[in-house]
Each structure stands twice: as structure tokens, then as C-alpha cells.
Amino acid sequence: MSYVTVGLGGIIGSLLRYFLSVAALSLWGKGFPIGTLLANLLGAFALGWLTKNMYVARKLPPYIVSGIGTGIIGSFTTFSTFSLETIQLVEQNSMFLALIYVIASFIGGLFFAWLGSFIAQKATYTEIESL
Template identity: 50%
Template structure:
């Protein structure tokens, strides 16, 4: 069952990534790979939030958590596309874009993961406070 849910999550995540990339490319006509950057930053935030808030709530079966975290978010984000796009920028002599892309991906990815974790932490704290008040 775990494999099936991870596979389904992977299908959904990869399709979301593909369509968001196509959508971004349709209005962003520059050499900078903005679509992949946005996708990876969203994924960092969601996984940070998911890791703290959803997993800590313990309301979902571990198979569902694996399907969402590993399958959906794991296939939505992509290090391979990031790597190829960076090499492509370098091969086209766009060193500034390549360095900017790497720096934004790394530092903003860490920032988005931290923000997602913080949002999840605060949401879990509010739920605990509501539960304590109801008791």
C-alpha cells in the first residue's frame, strides 16, 4: 500500500511540476529558470510545514504521509532539473544567472523550509491550545 500511495503522490507531484513549469514559461520569456526556482521554493515551504504540522498531528496513517511527503512533494521538487538548468546557463556563458540561480535556490530554499516549519509549529501550537481550552 505504501508503494502505491507514494506512486500516486509521485504522479500528482510530477504533473503539478510540469504544468507549473509550462505556465511559468508561457509568460516568462527570459533565460533565467524561474519556473523551477518557484517550484523548488514552494516544495521547500510545503515540506517544512508538512514535516512539523501534519506529521506531528498524527491523524494520518504513515502510508498517506509517505505518499504526500515522498511521493507528491518529492516529485514536485527536483534537483536534477535545477542541476541541468545551471549547467545550461554556464554553457551559454550566463555565469551571473547561474550563480544567482544557485544562490537563490540554496539560501531561499533553506529560508522557505524554515518558514514552512515555523508556520507548522505555530499551527500545531494553536491546535494544542484549543484542545487544552476545550478540556
């Protein structure tokens, strides 16, 4: 069952990332890869939240969690595109933008994964205390 949910989630996540990239390109242009940065930061937050809230609290069956985490979020985020876009910025002699992109991606990703986990944990404890 996990194969099906991961596959379906992969379709959803990749389409969401494509739509986000197209929207970001039309809003901000080509100068900075904001679409990939947004996808990776949103994905880090979502996976942090999902892992803490859904899997640890066992609110959903594992095959659904895999479909959301590996399928949707895994295909929504992309390290390979981040890597390629960083190299393209360097090749265009946009060293400052490349550095900003790398720092924002790594530190932002860690921060948003922590934030998602933190918010889910607070919500879980609040839920438990109210019982």
C-alpha cells in the same frame, strides 16, 4: 500501501511540476529557469510544513504522509533539473544568472523549508493552547 500512495503521489507531483514549468515558460520565457526555482521553493515550504504539522502531530497515517511527502512533493521538486539548468546558464555565459539561481535555490530552499516548519509549529501550538 505506501507504495501505492507514493506512486499515485508521484503522478500528481510530476504533473503539477510540468504544468508549473509550462506556465512559467509562457509567462517569463526561457531566460531564467523560474519554473524549477518556484517548484523547488514551494516544495521546500510544503515539506517543511508537512513534516512538522502532519507527521509530528500524527494527524495522518504514515502511508498517506509518505504519499504526500515522497510522492507528490518529491516528484514536484527536482535537484537534477536545477543542476542541469545551472550548467546550461554557465555554458551560455550567464554567470550572474547562474549565481543568482544557485543562491536563490539553496538559501531560498532552506528559508522556505524553515518557514513551512515554523508556520506549522505555530499553528500546532495555537491549536493545542485553544483546547
